[in-house]
Amino acid sequence: MPELPEVETIKRGLQRTIVGKTIQSVEVRLPKIISLGPLTVSNIRKNSRAKAAKFEKVLGGRKIVGIKRRAKMLMIKFVPPQAWGGIKGEVEPRSKQQPLSNSPLARGERGTWWLLVHLKMTGQFIFVKKGQRKIMKIFNVVGSRRLELPHQYTHVIFHFTDGSTLYYNDLRQFGYLRLVRDSEIDQVRELKEFGPEPLSRDYTYGCFAAKARTRPRLTVKQFIMDPKVVAGVGNIYSDEIMYCARVRPMRKVKSLQAAELKKLYNCVPKILKEALRYHGSSVGDYFRVDGSEGTYGKRHRVYGRGGQKCRRCGTIIKTVKLGGRTGSYCPNCQK
Structure with missing residues (x-):
């Protein structure tokens, strides 16, 4: 399971590659790993195409403005076009103007959303530039199979407007991607139950x-x-x-x-x-964002x-x- 150094490395890799990008579309291939709302994610998860469709709709057209980490959880902040938040590490806002109500990118679920990602045992994010092919080892062992992305373990694909792509792969399917409104983020129990971050001043x-x-x-x-x-x-x-x-x-x-x-x-x-x-530590199937x-x-x-x-x-x-x-x-x- 990726631990703090691995998740922090992934966070930094995502900050370099996807912050400031706009989602063209999202493709959910395995709906059971998707969760909506602040309630605790159940270990018993069922496939729901309706839930996946809402996930795809909410994120379509949104811009990524920041990424944080809490313990082993990634927190990715999305806003509608031309709307900007204010967390540390974000790109600078071009405008504080609210999205136009008739904008096709602003239709549907408006406002700021967070994507909370727990990689669990085998989750991974791999970023691929426009026109690039990426062939990945499944495990970090000699003789491991190599598959081109997307492959059978790719469960969510984020397509960006510049032609680049972010793949979420998960061999054992224990990880989850949870979409939470900014107004509900304080209700996520897991975020409140974690102890102090050992690389912060809170660790005493x-x-x-x-x-x-x-x-x-x-x-x-x-x-x-x-x-x-x-x-x-x-x-x-x-x-x-x-x-x-x-x-x-x-x-x-x-x-x-x-x-x-x-x-x-x-x-x-x-x-x-x-x-x-x-x-x-590349133990098991942990890889950095660039592979x-x-x-x-x-x-x-x-x-x-x-x-x-x-x-x-x-x-x-x-x-x-x-x-x-x-x-x-x-x-x-x-x-």
């Missing part, structure tokens, strides 16, 4: 330590992966963070000494920033390296099952 040791005191029985791995503690950390980076802090994943939070907890706190942004410099791979996976110290030698001391990396997840650690470097 006082808050981190307070959450540790209320979760004494969790293992350290479960604690770091709790989205209410730290937003955006999953299986990959929890292992790397614990290696950085020299703490074993199966230890209970209550067993941590003050110095260990502080080290763990400091290692969260340290590892995430390091992973971002290498555009994330290239993130290279941080080649620098993993413990994740996915069970049975191999520790890069620091040469001890064999061990694995342990914790709450349905596999944790990897060095029994010598981590205590």
Whole structure:
């Protein structure tokens, strides 16, 4: 599953490629991944052509003016022609004039909308310029099949007025694209339940330590992966963070000494920033928006390296099952 470094890399790639573009049309190939409104997305989703048709209608003719990330969720802001919002990172507005009521691009559902995208296990966005062909590997493994876009795992296609295209692919179909009115965005429960962003000023040791005191029985791995503690950390980076802090994943939070907890706190942004410099870890089917791979996976110290030698001391990396997840650690470097 893409974690904070991967989703942030995708966000930055989309900011470079689609902000300022206008949607010509949207093609929904798999309606069950589409959701409308602020209510929590159900795990039981049914195909609805009517829902997909509204999704296509609302976005058709709209301009993308900004993209944000909250935890592992992408937030893409759409406005009608000639209407502009004001979130950080947007392109500058050319005009604050409201769209004409008789404009064909302004008909239908008016106003500002947000597209909330959760990639879950295997979701990906790939941008293709006008006239360009894109042939993609399905997985980041030697010998993986290569398919030209769009392919059988392409479920939503965004066509832009300049001839470029954005493909949403999802092999396992767990991801979702949720359309929410700007006036209802504060009602999206998931956005309010996430913990602090670890790369922001909201991430403080006082808050981190307070959450540790209320979760004494969790293992350290479960604690770091709790989205209410730290937003955006999953299986990959929890292992790397614990290696950085020299703490074993199966230890209970209550067993941590003050110095260990502080080290763990400091290692969260340290590892995430390091992973971002290498555009994330291309594990499974994660690719950047241009189709290239993130290279941080080649620098993993413990994740996915069970049975191999520790890069620091040469001890064999061990694995342990914790709450349905596999944790990897060095029994010598981590205590």
